[in-house]
Amino acid sequence: MRFLMRAKKPTGKAAKADTKGRRSPRKPEADLESGRARAPLAIGALVAGTLAVLGAGVYAWQVDAPNRIASWAYDGFMGATAGLGLSVREVYAVGRTETARSDILAALGLKIGDPILDFSPEEARERLETLGWVRAAEVRRTFPDKVVVRLEEREAIAIWQHDQRFVLIDSNGIEIGEKDVHRHSHLKIVVGPDAPQHTAELLALLGSEPELEDRVVAAVRVGARRWNLRLEGGIDVSLPEEGASMAWRKLADYQREHEILSRAVGEIDLRHPDRMTVQLTEPGLQEVMGRGKGEET
Structure with a gap:
């Protein structure tokens, strides 16, 4: 409490006059x-x-x-x-x-x-x-x-970027305000008109794979249907509209086996259930092409 x-408590003569003949008060x-x-x-x-x-x-x-x-x-x-x-x-x-x-x-x-x-x-x-x-x-x-x-x-769970504003939101998608955003900069940023209403569900999905979750910086709601994620290092991950949890698990398994996120990757497309499409960054692409030219034929 x-x-x-x-x-303020009275002092001097006022204090003596105020306490004269009175019993000690109980604690507040x-x-x-x-x-x-x-x-x-x-x-x-x-x-x-x-x-x-x-x-x-x-x-x-x-x-x-x-x-x-x-x-x-x-x-x-x-x-x-x-x-x-x-x-x-x-x-x-x-x-x-x-x-x-x-x-x-x-x-x-x-x-x-x-x-x-x-x-x-x-x-x-x-x-x-x-x-x-x-x-x-x-x-x-x-x-x-x-x-x-x-x-x-309320408990702030994310920062909503909308109309050039950064606003804290709670688990029900209710705006808390922008006054204290700087004190909660560790939270993930979500973007999109309907992002607040779906943020709690997204965070539950990301939390199913903690190692990957720690790499996520922001999430963009696409067409009120699905999410695109921005990971550390500038890697973009496209999640599917349906089966997002399965796709997220697939990426986590691939990361554990091949450490794909440690490579020169720019984009990872998980929207197709039967395949994963990986796009290299320009430096990564040049490195791969350089290796190809150096091979004996």
Whole structure:
């Protein structure tokens, strides 16, 4: 659990005045994990009294009655509750790994000292779930002064190159965003309008042959039907529309037996189930032709 925002502790005379006659508070983590509001008795009594006097007005505001409380009265009420201790002093996040702290705080729209009763957890949740990394969010208030955010984040599996942009995507093909691409440059690049929806399937295929998978740098979706792969060293591999896993296994076997990828190869065509077509690079072709000319006849 990480705290995002916390009120500063008073120092000097203010600290002595603030702690005089008060028991030591429990640790924030204990309050958050139990989820129980344990406000001091004095604050509870004052809050109960305030709510009893203003209860009718608050109800009118909640049901949006025609003659609801004027905005100045509402602000005054919220200010009064904050003065009684019902104000935000700590904000915690659970499950945050990729989501930026600043993005979470901006979505919450909170600052230290805001009336906690004026904060809507549901509206904050909706804003949080518009963030690229956030798959799901839960927001709750822990009275008298804490807000807890629980996040379920997406996992980036590839970088999608589209419309001159590089965007992180998750296993469902959902865009996470381009903000953090530089931190995930180890991921493979996929290209094509429908590439995100088929990337998880492609990665499963590539992972069936780990030695070959490590050589793959990028994949291009061709005609919304099949993939072309770019391997290290600039080697292009054309996979078939059907039987791609079998073709991938065939290339892996051939690599283990003949180390074909260590040669001067430019393209490998696996689209035909009965044969593998290999095209040499220009230097490789010249080398082969040179050898042919040197042979005795």
